[in-house]
Amino acid sequence: MKAVGVIVEYNPFHNGHKYHLDETKRKTNPDCTIAVMSGNFLQRGEPALVSKWARTKMALEAGIDLVIELPYAFATQKAENFANGAISLLSALHCEEVCFGSENGTIDDFTSTVSFMKKNQQAYDHTTRQYLKEGYSYPKSASLAYSSLANHDTYVDLSKPNNILGYHYVKAIHDQKSSLKAETIMRTSAGYHDERFSHESIASATSIRKALFSAERDIKEIQNYLPQSTTKWLSAYFEEYKLFHRWEEYFTLLKYKLLTSSPSELANIYEAEEGIENRLLAFISESTSFQDFMEKIKTKRYTWTRLQRLCVHILTNTTKDQLKKINENPVATYIRLLGMSQKGQRFLNHVKKDVEIPILSKATGFSDDLFTLDQKAAQTYLAIFPEPLRTQLLRQEYAKPPIRFNEEQQIYL
Amino acid sequence: MKAVGVIVEYNPFHNGHKYHLDETKRKTNPDCTIAVMSGNFLQRGEPALVSKWARTKMALEAGIDLVIELPYAFATQKAENFANGAISLLSALHCEEVCFGSENGTIDDFTSTVSFMKKNQQAYDHTTRQYLKEGYSYPKSASLAYSSLANHDTYVDLSKPNNILGYHYVKAIHDQKSSLKAETIMRTSAGYHDERFSHESIASATSIRKALFSAERDIKEIQNYLPQSTTKWLSAYFEEYKLFHRWEEYFTLLKYKLLTSSPSELANIYEAEEGIENRLLAFISESTSFQDFMEKIKTKRYTWTRLQRLCVHILTNTTKDQLKKINENPVATYIRLLGMSQKGQRFLNHVKKDVEIPILSKATGFSDDLFTLDQKAAQTYLAIFPEPLRTQLLRQEYAKPPIRFNEEQQIYL
Numbered sequence: 001m002k003a004v005g006v007i008v009e010y011n012p013f014h015n016g017h018k019y020h021l022d023e024t025k026r027k028t029n030p031d032c033t034i035a036v037m038s039g040n041f042l043q044r045g046e047p048a049l050v051s052k053w054a055r056t057k058m059a060l061e062a063g064i065d066l067v068i069e070l071p072y073a074f075a076t077q078k079a080e081n082f083a084n085g086a087i088s089l090l091s092a093l094h095c096e097e098v099c100f101g102s103e104n105g106t107i108d109d110f111t112s113t114v115s116f117m118k119k120n121q122q123a124y125d126h127t128t129r130q131y132l133k134e135g136y137s138y139p140k141s142a143s144l145a146y147s148s149l150a151n152h153d154t155y156v157d158l159s160k161p162n163n164i165l166g167y168h169y170v171k172a173i174h175d176q177k178s179s180l181k182a183e184t185i186m187r188t189s190a191g192y193h194d195e196r197f198s199h200e201s202i203a204s205a206t207s208i209r210k211a212l213f214s215a216e217r218d219i220k221e222i223q224n225y226l227p228q229s230t231t232k233w234l235s236a237y238f239e240e241y242k243l244f245h246r247w248e249e250y251f252t253l254l255k256y257k258l259l260t261s262s263p264s265e266l267a268n269i270y271e272a273e274e275g276i277e278n279r280l281l282a283f284i285s286e287s288t289s290f291q292d293f294m295e296k297i298k299t300k301r302y303t304w305t306r307l308q309r310l311c312v313h314i315l316t317n318t319t320k321d322q323l324k325k326i327n328e329n330p331v332a333t334y335i336r337l338l339g340m341s342q343k344g345q346r347f348l349n350h351v352k353k354d355v356e357i358p359i360l361s362k363a364t365g366f367s368d369d370l371f372t373l374d375q376k377a378a379q380t381y382l383a384i385f386p387e388p389l390r391t392q393l394l395r396q397e398y399a400k401p402p403i404r405f406n407e408e409q410q411i412y413l
Numbered sequence: 414m415k416a417v418g419v420i421v422e423y424n425p426f427h428n429g430h431k432y433h434l435d436e437t438k439r440k441t442n443p444d445c446t447i448a449v450m451s452g453n454f455l456q457r458g459e460p461a462l463v464s465k466w467a468r469t470k471m472a473l474e475a476g477i478d479l480v481i482e483l484p485y486a487f488a489t490q491k492a493e494n495f496a497n498g499a500i501s502l503l504s505a506l507h508c509e510e511v512c513f514g515s516e517n518g519t520i521d522d523f524t525s526t527v528s529f530m531k532k533n534q535q536a537y538d539h540t541t542r543q544y545l546k547e548g549y550s551y552p553k554s555a556s557l558a559y560s561s562l563a564n565h566d567t568y569v570d571l572s573k574p575n576n577i578l579g580y581h582y583v584k585a586i587h588d589q590k591s592s593l594k595a596e597t598i599m600r601t602s603a604g605y606h607d608e609r610f611s612h613e614s615i616a617s618a619t620s621i622r623k624a625l626f627s628a629e630r631d632i633k634e635i636q637n638y639l640p641q642s643t644t645k646w647l648s649a650y651f652e653e654y655k656l657f658h659r660w661e662e663y664f665t666l667l668k669y670k671l672l673t674s675s676p677s678e679l680a681n682i683y684e685a686e687e688g689i690e691n692r693l694l695a696f697i698s699e700s701t702s703f704q705d706f707m708e709k710i711k712t713k714r715y716t717w718t719r720l721q722r723l724c725v726h727i728l729t730n731t732t733k734d735q736l737k738k739i740n741e742n743p744v745a746t747y748i749r750l751l752g753m754s755q756k757g758q759r760f761l762n763h764v765k766k767d768v769e770i771p772i773l774s775k776a777t778g779f780s781d782d783l784f785t786l787d788q789k790a791a792q793t794y795l796a797i798f799p800e801p802l803r804t805q806l807l808r809q810e811y812a813k814p815p816i817r818f819n820e821e822q823q824i825y826l
Contacts, residue, residue, distance in 0.1 A: 252796065255803075256666055259792035260730040285792075286808070288801040317673040379672035379698075383665065388701040390668075395699070 001347050004030035004097040005090040005180075007070070007083075007169070009038045011049050011209070013058035013230045016187075016202045021063055023185045024099040032347040034066045034095055035059050036086045037338065038075035039374060040381035041316070043082055045308025047245040047381055049209055050237040053403065056339035057412075060405040061229035065344035067403075068093070069336040071370050072377040073326045076312055078138075081330050083168030084176070088331035091178040094351045098180050100169055103160040105186025110170040113155040117171075120149055137303045139164075162187055176331065201225060212244055241385070247290040247308070249384045254315050255293075258284045261314075270313045270323045276302065280314075316380045318373060326370060333370050334358045339403035363398045414760050417443035417510040418503040418593075420483070420496075420582070422451045424462050424622070426471035426643045429600075429615045434476055436598045437512040445760040447479045447508055448472050449499045450751065451488035452787065453794035454729070456495055458721025460658040460794055462622055463650040466816065469752035470825075473818040474642035478757035480816075481506070482749040484783050485790040486739045489725055491551075494743050496581035497589070501744035504591040507764045511593050513582055516573035518599025523583040526568040530584075533562055550716045552577075575600055589744065614638060625657055654798070660703040660721070662797045667706075667728050671697045674727075683726045683736045689715065693727075729793045731786060739783060746783050747771045752816035776811045 004024060010017060025033065037059065039052045048055065056067045074085025090098055104110070117124060124145050131141030143159045156163045166184055173180050188202070203225040211222045212234070219238075223231045234244075243249060258266070258280060266277035279297055287293035290311075297307060312318075334357050340348065352359060360366055363374075378397045382390050404413040417437060423430060438446065450472065452465045461468065469480045487498025503511055517523070530537060537558050544554030556572045569576045579597055586593050601615070616638040624635045625647070632651075636644045647657075656662060671679070671693060679690035692710055700706035703724075710720060725731075747770055753761065765772060773779055776787075791810045795803050817826040 251800070252803075253666070253669055256793065256796040257670075259796075260728075260789050265730075286804060288804045315673075317678075376673050380669065383669040383672075387664070390665075391699060391701045 001031040001350050002029075002097075003032040003034050003066075003093070003095040003347055004028045004099055004183075005034040005036060005093075005095045006064075006099060007036045007086040007090075007165075008059075009042050009048070009075075009205070010035070010055045010059055011038075011042055011205050012055065012226070012234060013062055014203065014205060014208055014226050016204070018062055018227055019188070019202065020099075020101045020185060024183075025063070027185065028097050028099055028183060030097070032065045032343050033063065034068065034090065034093060034344075034347075035064045036070050036089050037067055039069045039072060040377045041072060041076050041312050043075060043077070043079075043309075044305050045076065045310070045312045046247060047250060047312075049212065049244050049246070050234065051381075052338055053400070054233045054237045056403050057233050057405075058227070058230045060339050060341055060403065060407070061410070062227055063407075065341045065407075066093075066347060067338040067340070067344075069338050069374070071332060071336070072316070072318075072373045073323060073370055074330065074332070076309055079164050079168045080171075081327060083165060083172045084330035085332055087169055087172040087176060087178060087180065089335060091176060091180055092332060092335060092355060092357050094354055096181060097183055098169060098173075099183040099185060100162070100166045101187040102156075102162045102166040102184045103187055104156045104163050104166070105184055107170075107182055107184045109154075109156045110166055110182065110184065113150070113158075113167055114171045114174055116150060116155055117146075117167075118174075124149055135301055137301055137306065139303060209244075209246075213246055241389075243384075245381065245384070247311075250315060250380075251290040251293070253380070253383060254290070254311060255284055255287070257314055257317070266314065268319045268321065269310070270318045270320050271306070271310045272314075272320075276307075276310065280310075316373070316376045318376065322369065322373060326373075332357065333368050334360050334366065336360045336363060336374070337402040339405060341405045341407040343407065345404070361401050414444040414763050415442075415510075416445040416447050416479075416506070416508040416760055417441045417512055417596075418447040418449060418506075418508045419477075419512060420449045420499040420503075420578075421472075422455050422461070422488075422618070423448070423468045423472055424451075424455055424618050425468065425639070425647060426475055427616065427618060427621055427639050429617070431475055431640055432601070432615065433514045433598060437596075438476070440598065441510050441512055441596060443510070445478045445756050446476065447481065447503065447506060447757075447760075448477045449483050449502050450480055452482045452485060453790045454485060454489050454725050456488060456490070456722075457718050458489065458723070458725045459660060460663060460725075462625065462657050462659070463647065464794075465751055466813070467646045467650045469816050470646050470818075471640070471643045473752050473754055473816065473820070474823070475640050476820075478754040478820075479506075479760060480751040480753070480757075482751055482787070484745060484747075484749070485729070485731075485786045486736060486783055487743065487745070489722055492577050492581045493584075494740060496578060496585045497743035498745055500582055500585040500589060500591060500593065502748060504586075504589060504593055505745060505748060505768060505770050507767055509592075509594060510596055511582060511586075512596040512598060513575070513579045514600040515569075515575045515579040515597045516600055517569045517576050517579070518597060520583075520595055520597045522567075522569045523579055523595065523597065526563070526571075526580055527584045527587055529563060529568055530559075531587075537562055548714055550714055550719065552716060622657075622659075626659060654802075656797075658794065658797070660724075663728060663793075664703040664706070666793070666796060667703070667724060668697055668700070670727055670730070679727065681732045681734065682723070683731045683733050684719070684723045685727075685733075689720075689723065693723075729786070729789045731789065735782065735786060739786075745770065746781050747773050747779065749773045749776060749787070750815040752818060754818045754820040756820065758817070774814050 040048055042048055059067050070086055074082050127145035127148055128141045131144045146158045156167055158164050170182050173182055201224055208222050208225055219231055219235055263277055266272055283296040287296055382393045406413055453461055455461055472480050483499055487495050540558035540561055541554045544557045559571045569580055571577055583595050586595055614637055621635050621638055632644055632648055676690055679685055696709040700709055795806045819826055
């Protein structure tokens with residue numbers, strides 16, 4: 001059985017994702033599609049809008065066959081670590097291909113860019129450091145360094161967010177000596193960061209979340225941009241839990257955590273560098289919302305995403321020490337199953353004897369360094385619910401088996 | 414001007430406190446009465462029912478002239494440290510006498526007990542350790558050791574909670590070579606731990622809090638046991654903030670803090686001894702309330718109070734390291750003024766040139782080891798309020814000047 005993988009957040013699953021999924025199938029003709037999906041917290045340093053379980057259902061109904069969780073330690077990191085974790089999971093599952101969306105759209109460009117960069121690593125690092133010294137943020141410095149070295153006609157434009165991710169997927173495959181074959185699809189319409197609707201059926205997840213968080217919280221207004229299954233599960237989630245998860249819901253906890261921590265304790269948190277923790281401490285007392293706090297601490301040097309990610313690590317109490325070993329060898333040590341179709345189940349049965357890391361159906365009883373961080377992330381994500389719901393959801397988080405979906409009859413088993 | 418001090422929690426101020434205050438004045442005939450009052454968290458390991466400001470008003474209207482705060486590092490500790498902090502504050506203020514309530518009622522008994530214990534310290538320590546080894550809690554072991562050494566006809570019965578405190582006040586005066594004179598008043602009626610009403614006008618603070626936390630939350634039902642001023646300020650507090658502070662309000666934060674901490678981080682918390690942190694971690698996930706949690710973790714060895722105090726230190730993130738230096742020399746390094754009558758103001762003007770530690774009217778800008786813990790306690794205490802109220806109250810905590818009360822006209826200035 002040939003499986004093709006996609007690496008996703010589905011926050012939430014929208015028509016752009018559906019287009020990418022359908023194009024992936026058309027281009028690679030797989031027997032099974034696997035989504036490596038972020039869990040409770042996302043790369044941009046935000047809580048996921050709705051639970052991983054609700055997002056798994058959106059994925060299964062849209063045609064994904066197997067949903068596995070990208071561990072916290074990869075999902076909330078910069079593109080390089082994010083890519084390494086995701087690629088290692090697809091490789092471990094004996095997936096044949098990975099297909100990613102990019103602004104570039106030509107896989108050969110990525111391959112040659114990786115080769116070019118391997119050869120020019122020193123010059124690139126040196127130039128990046130120069131730009132950093134001038135006060136640019138890390139992504140900006142890296143992008144400027146790259147521009148000064150590489151010709152955009154020949155190589156991928158790494159100032160574009162999806163090109164950056166794609167570059168790191170191809171590089172991770174190379175570095176991990178994985179047999180995965182990479183493929184790319186050109187992204188159309190909505191840009192990654194677009195906050196406004198500019199296309200009749202495709203909008204960015206950012207603009208969709210923005211609409212959901214508006215005062216009206218009207219799902220109808222955005223349903224043109226969402227598959228019907230997403231609309232259904234978003235509505236069901238809001239009806240059941242009375243909220244969509246966003247930073248503001250966690251601000252009480254973040255402020256409590258910051259105000260009861262010493263500067264030296266905060267300096268131990270992952271991504272707290274160059275005394276930035278002192279800046280956070282200087283402004284948190286007087287901040288009345290997360291938005292207010294972010295606007296106060298934002299500087300030219302630290303991007304919004306970088307600061308949000310730091311806040312996520314503070315919130316989950318993720319220390320430098322805990323990520324040190326994982327970052328030295330950024331590969332997954334287990335496969336956490338979130339959901340599967342009948343086809344996904346058959347694929348799993350087919351490959352599981354050859355999978356060399358544990359496949360977790362339920363997570364009860366399992367324990368390792370990587371998984372400890374997933375647990376803390378889940379405990380933090382659920383901390384905003386009132387009791388006894390919080391305890392029930394926490395119990396489900398570990399005891400719940402993967403969601404099983406019969407894709408022919410479109411029913412859950 | 415002669416001042417007499419009382420050491421109190423006033424949680425809340427009730428008729429028993431009024432009786433003690435009136436008897437203190439009758440017995441010592443002071444020009445000014447000073448209350449050293451615990452702030453946000455109390456010796457039994459609980460948040461104060463209402464803010465220090467509301468409790469200060471209750472004290473001023475009941476006849477106290479000067480209210481100063483007992484710092485967190487003393488207020489939430491065992492009798493010995495609690496007493497040392499409080500006595501050091503009264504001494505620093507050049508107060509002449511301290512008058513405490515006790516089950517014994519005769520000051521000479523306390524003096525001779527302290528002398529006796531000084532002579533028999535070794536035997537007492539040895540016997541206490543023996544009982545500890547048999548699995549008794551520390552207070553029980555200490556009390557049993559003392560019983561086996563001392564004759565209750567001659568010496569104070571240290572199985573009684575107020576006698577224990579009184580003993581430590583007298584001992585602290587001795588150890589600190591303070592010129593404070595100690596006096597005691599026999600406690601009548603309601604026992605310290607009584608949960609039920611057994612006297613027509615005097616009830617324990619425990620039974621009063623219990624009534625306030627009952628489903629009805631009817632202040633009328635308990636007003637026989639409270640001065641009118643207490644009833645007024647309790648009602649006003651509830652009306653303004655819609656709550657009385659109790660552990661259940663902080664359970665969300667405690668659970669979040671425990672679930673995002675590693676065992677080794679928890680082992681650094683003050684009073685986390687003998688691996689008790691592992692017991693807490695084993696039960697917190699499945700606990701749906703503070704009461705539920707406490708019932709799960711309680712053992713014969715660890716008293717309810719001991720466990721609650723540990724939970725307070727976990728909640729405020731107070732580490733062994735932070736208390737080490739303070740416990741080596743348990744004396745106050747500042748005097749935080751919470752409120753004063755005209756008489757209290759005159760006393761303060763009279764003594765202030767001879768006071769050798771800073772007197773803080775506002776706390777903005779001041780900083781030392783002891784005060785850092787008070788700040789964390791305040792930040793934690795206020796963390797349960799919604800924004801922007803939380804930020805406003807936090808700002809007031811530091812910027813607010815002491816409450817000034819004109820006792821003749823019974824008006825605030």
